[in-house]
Each structure stands twice: as structure tokens, then as C-alpha cells.
Amino acid sequence: MTKELSFLTNNSDETLALARRYSDIICPGDLIFLDGELGAGKTTFVRGMMRGLGFLGKVKSPSYSLMEQYVLNFTINHFDLYRFKxxxxxEGAGFSEFINKTDVNLIEWSEKAMDALPTPDLIIFFTYTDQDGADGRNVRFKSLTSRGEQCIDLLV
Known part of the structure; x- marks a missing residue:
């Protein structure tokens, strides 16, 4: 059984605030796919989540490096597969070794490697909304595991 929960954010500050809320929920072992067009807010969400976890350094998109890793109380791996063919x-990059019970893994553009990836706990969809000319987003959480359902229950 899947659960879904959606939020409307009117600007990047609200997306950051939602991500900070979510940072209170994540646990080692979580696998989260971030889905949305270029510029839809995926990396902004990761930045807000990292701030919520107390990380004060630069949080950048891993578009060119393919992966950024942050070590706090647990390790967070942020992947961007946009350039994958x-x-x-x-598998060739050796990224499968990062999917484990101790790291949090956030994967942008997961559809580029869907056949090689395990089922995520959550998919977070970012879509543009037209809210009277505002820079709005619909941020929709969809669970695919019982852990994902637990995350949604805690966000309500």
C-alpha cells in the first residue's frame, strides 16, 4: 500500500522550510528519489534538509561530480544521474555500494538508472505550479515501502 502527501510551496524559502521539517524524519538506510524537471527544486530541497541536520557548509548540485557526500551523525549521499546514458x-561507477542500512541516499534523475536501483522508500515529486505568477511548487511525497509510509505519517 502506498501513501501520498502533497505540499504547495510558494517560493524557495518555503521549499527549504519543508525540507527542514523532513530532516527531522530521515533515518540511516533511507533511499529517496527526487523527481522533477530542471530547476524544479530538488537540490534546494536537499540544501534545506542539510541545513535542518545542522550542516553549515556549501550544498551544491552534484550534476558534474555525480555524487556529493556529507558526513554528519550519519552519511548522506546525494546523487545526480542527469548525465547518465x-x-x-x-554499476560501473560503483554507486551500488552506497545503498546500505547506514547511509541516507538521495537520488536525482533516478529514471536514468531505474533498472539498476532498488525500490526507494520515498519518491518526492517536484512540479511547477502557476500561483498568480508566484514561483510555486507542488512537492508530493509518495511511499513505496513501509519506511516511506512511516515518513509520510510523521510529516502529516
Missing amino acids: SASEW
Whole structure:
């Protein structure tokens, strides 16, 4: 059974605030896919989550590096697969070793490696909304595991 929960954010500050709320919920072992068009707020969300966890350094998009890693009380791996041409690149890069019970993994553009990835706990969808010319987003959380359902229950 899947659960879904949506939020409307009117600007990047509200997206950051929602991500800070979510930072109170994440646990080692969580696998989260971030889905949305370029500029839809995926990396902004990661930045807000990292701030909520107390990380004060620069949080940048891993578009060119493919992965950024942050070590706090647990390790957070932020992947961006936009440049992948096939799922085999995931295995070729050795990224599967990061999917474990001790790290949090956030994957942007997961569809580029879907055949090589395990089922995520959550998919967070970011879509543009037209709110009287405001820079709005619909941020929709969808669970695919019981852990994902627990996250949604805690966000309500």
C-alpha cells in the first residue's frame, strides 16, 4: 500500500522550510528519489534538509561530480544521474555500494538508472505550479515501502 502527501510551496524559502521539517524524519538506510524537471527544486530541497541536520557548509548540485557526500551523525549521499546514458553506468561507477542500512541516499534523475536501483522508500515529486505568477511548487511525497509510509505519517 502506498501513501501520498502533497505540499504547495510558494517560493524557495518555503521549499527549504519543508525540507527542514523532513530532516527531522530521515533515518540511516533511507533511499529517496527526487523527481522533477530542471530547476524544479530538488537540490534546494536537499540544501534545506542539510541545513535542518545542522550542516553549515556549501550544498551544491552534484550534476558534474555525480555524487556529493556529507558526513554528519550519519552519511548522506546525494546523487545526480542527469548525465547518465544507461543504467549500467550506475554499476560501473560503483554507486551500488552506497545503498546500505547506514547511509541516507538521495537520488536525482533516478529514471536514468531505474533498472539498476532498488525500490526507494520515498519518491518526492517536484512540479511547477502557476500561483498568480508566484514561483510555486507542488512537492508530493509518495511511499513505496513501509519506511516511506512511516515518513509520510510523521510529516502529516
